[in-house]
Amino acid sequence: MGMDYSKIIDWIIAEDSFNPETLGKCEAVMSLGNGYLGLRSATEEHYLNETRGMFVAGTFNKFDENEVTELPNAADLIAVDLFIDGERFSLDSGEIKNYTRQLNIKTGTLMRSVQWTSPKGKQVDAKFERIVSLKRLHTIAQRITLSFADDVIVKVRSGIDGTITNTGSQHFSDGDKRFYEKKYIQYVQTTTQSGIGFVETTAHELKLDGSTLEAAAEIFMDRRKVYAGYTAEIKAGQTFVIEKYSNVYTTRDKEYMDKDIHEIQEISLNACKTDIQAGYDVLASESGAQWDKEVWDKAPLSIEGPAIDGFAGHFAQYHMRLMVPGHDNRMNIGAKGLSGEGYKGHTFWDTEIFLLPYYIFTAPDTARKLEEYRYLSLPGAHAKAAHNGYKGAMFPWESAWLDDGEVTPEYCDVDILTGKPVKVWSGFIEQHITSDVAFGAWQYAVISGDMDFMDKYGYELIMDTAIFWASRLEEGEDGKYHINDVVGPDEYREHVNDNAFTNYMAHWNMKKAIEYYHILKENKPDIFAKLNKKLGLEEAYKAWEDGCSKIFLPVPNDKNVLPQDDCYLSCKDIDLDKYKKQEHVGGITRDYNLEQINQIQVSKQADCLVLFFLLENEFSQEVKKASWEYYEKRTLHDSSLSLSTHSVLASDMGEKALAYDLFQKASMIDLGTFMGSSNAGIHAASFGGVWECVVYGFGGVRMLDGKLRICPALPDEWEKLSYTIIWKGQKLAVEATKDDVKVQNLTGTTEVEVEINGEICKL
């Protein structure tokens, strides 16, 4: 019972049985979207444990002063309640045959079919289809096809439901409700704090054996609800089709920001009419074609090996398209994409470290927008620095709307010892995000070769963040500069000093700023002058030089192990076997509270290994190997970001079997059969991680010191791996087998240099 992988060869992931207790799984992993909107795949009919969700990128709202801003869950457009001879269509009751629910990731089509016999014995063949258009970003289309063994009366109740909340927090003021022509149902809401207007329109088309059925609608308005009722008499054997065409527009949309809500209501109404005219089939096929154009033809990825591995790669690509607001540089990617309320739609380091590489190498325009978002967020980063007594840009650990600044919630979960909520320190002291942002901007510019980005945003981002780091350093009694009281990527260790990841990345950040200082001064005097005026480069330069020379960089111990922080290696070791073998993540937090975990040599994810992953060339092979062995066994992978890093590093270490094992585990984070962990949404960064396992790990791609290296190392289970990457504007097709690799420049407008298996090639 659970997921059905038998059709993955056809790009289809399916569910083989219906379980009303685990609805969250398919709602999230089979969710639909297009980067503008994300739609959880809740069923047409309602269930007790459902979590309906529709999120429009960037529409953040804050419920009250006790909460942080989050992506509000918009009014539901999807529900359709069906009553057959008075009985509610519900798979909770009656009998189910030939059930399947499936997502075709190639076309972005959700389909569900079932033969259901009601408790009173009425039989229906039901098929439900649904798309969120990748072509028309506001459009959702559904088709329900029903046929019955008996003559029946079917009642349909469907419309717009604005009682939806984010787990009880209501983000919308109830607004205009309207029926136009007794057919088009429109509902207007406004977010309570940010004042964003949402307009939703929906309408139904009913067909009996192909002919339009002119059933008179009963119309209803309840509190926060507006809906229609239809009654149809269906004869045995007839086919009854209900199509529902819906859309959502908001005043945050870039193209409608200047319009008033009435104009948007008009636009939404007309769009609904246009969509109905097109019809379900046209909407579905044009959206499918767009998937080919934007994803499958643009960034092909193919694995000759176990079918599930290839599917996992495509599944990652599918979700990475759903989650990314490629249409608007004022928005970024949430930790759960647009597939659930988890992490409130906030952006983390996940973007730069785990997701950005995919976009840079396959869709650089999109990647640029993600880093433009960081540039546009600088005011919030300045405010955070100033608030904490620092200079420059201190990026928020969690980021939402451009000027929101830090939005990390202060509490979560329960302390099992005190019975009180646990304080979340990340928003205060998980500071490495600032160098991660700089690193992302640098990576983007180097790989894409986009100097326009550097000129307009990149230099400033890297220098402004370096200014922060220089001001963040604390002089110790040893005369060195330390960074005390932080949380590194390993969140099982709070309030540590000289976290290796944090210190090395801060150092990298300042060094990069020094490098660019010279480049600008010499080659781009206009930009230098502009930035000098804005940031005070001369003074900053001195601080960077001073910082770089005196910063304490942890050194490996006598066993070549790089210490994660100033006390990790002296903490006690406990038997972690129970947690290493755990089925669900976080088991250790049910036995120890965080204060206790802080005293144990245990990692949620291993900081040093992420550091090796980013700054590969700065550490010797011996240190990497010894540290790998030390930390791997102490890492519980309680972060979904952990497995893929370890897989790539295992590939680098030549531990093929382990690399493959970790890849398989990483690819199953959402795709796997565990039914609970995706409830609050998919794990966005883990999809970037899967792509990194494949293209970085097995595909051997790496940008090192500004140069492209391709050095594949296929797992034993694979015969061939093919992918494309875009390097400095040139699209390269890579075909790797166990003992060969072919790289072709598909663009061919300029020659590029690539190190392939140790050899420098011009392509």
Added chain:
Amino acid sequence: MGMDYSKIIDWIIAEDSFNPETLGKCEAVMSLGNGYLGLRSATEEHYLNETRGMFVAGTFNKFDENEVTELPNAADLIAVDLFIDGERFSLDSGEIKNYTRQLNIKTGTLMRSVQWTSPKGKQVDAKFERIVSLKRLHTIAQRITLSFADDVIVKVRSGIDGTITNTGSQHFSDGDKRFYEKKYIQYVQTTTQSGIGFVETTAHELKLDGSTLEAAAEIFMDRRKVYAGYTAEIKAGQTFVIEKYSNVYTTRDKEYMDKDIHEIQEISLNACKTDIQAGYDVLASESGAQWDKEVWDKAPLSIEGPAIDGFAGHFAQYHMRLMVPGHDNRMNIGAKGLSGEGYKGHTFWDTEIFLLPYYIFTAPDTARKLEEYRYLSLPGAHAKAAHNGYKGAMFPWESAWLDDGEVTPEYCDVDILTGKPVKVWSGFIEQHITSDVAFGAWQYAVISGDMDFMDKYGYELIMDTAIFWASRLEEGEDGKYHINDVVGPDEYREHVNDNAFTNYMAHWNMKKAIEYYHILKENKPDIFAKLNKKLGLEEAYKAWEDGCSKIFLPVPNDKNVLPQDDCYLSCKDIDLDKYKKQEHVGGITRDYNLEQINQIQVSKQADCLVLFFLLENEFSQEVKKASWEYYEKRTLHDSSLSLSTHSVLASDMGEKALAYDLFQKASMIDLGTFMGSSNAGIHAASFGGVWECVVYGFGGVRMLDGKLRICPALPDEWEKLSYTIIWKGQKLAVEATKDDVKVQNLTGTTEVEVEINGEICKL
């Protein structure tokens, strides 16, 4: 399928089968409460169509500027999810035997029992008991008794759920969550606008075959949720008992207003411990004893006739105790009591016209508090008058917290012609509420003989409202004073002029003020002086005299029919048969919009008949009879207030069969088998109406011009009717048979005069 009346002889109303589509019925009609809090009887386990609800009197909050203030739905304390060998206990699935859900109104105990076989074949005998204590106003206690046919593992998940909303509107800011001793679960919320702190505490006691089971709790905190999990291994034949003890306290509570939230948290925690120490049986029995003391022994009512009639009377008394905040004069009765969100907890004329008589005659202390509430609301009434350009006190049509003023929502439902929401005019122009309030105060004082109330509040209320009326009158071209553009009690007629009910009651109000002017001036100079200073009595007196002499009072036409307003009688007649026979109320609004209904001779309830009911002595028998015949057939009883008035009048007219028929219908408004109409809560005023049918109609009790008349007219179906009423502090026991009536003064501290069947008696 539906309600089971077989145990009404034992004060028990039951449900004979479980239907997950019609949960609202029992949630509302079987709700529990004590006037401080009201608790809908949602089941322990969750269902899709449930509407959980717990309301604390007077804790109004306004979600945003688009909404009106309402009683917020507090965090749920009642839910207990059970999993038996991994299967969710849910009557949606599996097999059900021997199901019953029942409310014992004598003791206020809810009980449900069922033999359930899970889909996988596990059998359980389950019994659920619950009380809201009438003795400890903050306390809720539950007991679940389970026994199994097999060895099973039972998982219990239970705590406090703050995701509850009022149909999507969240009224609370999430606050402190705490476990004390891994056992006591506490949750603090604060209303978003009115800033009222709510503290809820709950704890569980588990017992196996009578011994306390020390199962370790797993503890959980989610967003707006805090709950515990218990796992117990139960052998076949063992009895597993789960007791849940809960309470709620708020900063609005009179006795805790000065305490800070931490003190209240302490109080709530300690109360939970005290309740556990008492145990379920003690809490239930002391609450049952309180029911006898406060209601059944205090205001006995007995009918020898069909058992359902007697039960209906008791059922009315039961709910009239649940709904009335007798503990606090800053609160009043909501149109749905505390049993649902309908009408938002607001107070209407329902209190004075339909409910007050019961309290005056049986619990005068409580009645006094209800009128003190009006007095304390005077600032809002002054503000409303001033806002509309009038003088004096113009009471809000809908009333909430003391200084809220008018809180009627502006829109509801859908206009079937335009597809837009319908504008609600009551808050603007349904003005008769002001004289209703004055009438209520007068009624209370006369029947109770409470001169202290008159001195402190009554005179002022009646004079202040009369000042409003004098300023409200509009001089017409005929030299008469008119009241134009109003809605009378019959809300099917908006924007009418010279509504008979409104004009006559305004006239009564001014006349009464004139009468009291003279009384005060002559007998109570201190009070006169005080009120003169406050209200300017000399000037007011002139206006009242002028108003009374020139106000247009509609006169009966040549057929002795009193015109409801200046155009009703000339509107068109349509065939109302369809609507007179309708199963659900409001059918006409699905065929015509309100503008169209305004042009038809049709009434939601008949204004003139309510007028005859209140001012019985001011109209001739001919006019009453002719008007009765004219309006009765045009009245759809689409208001739940309508049937009882008509029943009492039918009794007065000697139409015994019709009176009984209407009484039966009135008593079935909530008690009947129609499963939908009570979803948003019970019909508070209709319970007052039932009592009026019995005691006013058949019991023949009336206060007329300050005197008590008892003139019973039993329906053919009854042998005997016994009841008590308190008249000027003396409790009178009335025993009426078809041809005799005995009245006894049970108090006997003073002699009172009563007209019994036309004869003046001294008792």
